[in-house]
Amino acid sequence: MAQAISVRLDQEALRALNQLEGTGQTRSEAIRAALVAAASRLNDKQALAAEVKALESDENDRAEMLAVADLMESLRAAG
Numbered sequence: 001m002a003q004a005i006s007v008r009l010d011q012e013a014l015r016a017l018n019q020l021e022g023t024g025q026t027r028s029e030a031i032r033a034a035l036v037a038a039a040s041r042l043n044d045k046q047a048l049a050a051e052v053k054a055l056e057s058d059e060n061d062r063a064e065m066l067a068v069a070d071l072m073e074s075l076r077a078a079g
Helices: 011-021 027-056 059-078
Strands: none
Touching: 011 027, 027 059
């Protein structure tokens, strides 16, 4: 079931909304899509942060990262 809301938009938000509406979406469609996309990006960032944390806590992975970094540094110095 849809729920109506009221929002005050500043100039930046109005420009963004106009740009989204320029793609042929209705105002409501554009706002709904933008909200869903923003939430998805937030979820993606949180998932990425969790993956980075897991990788950083993996001692074998950290040792491999350091070895690769050392190799890259030696290649850069030789060049």
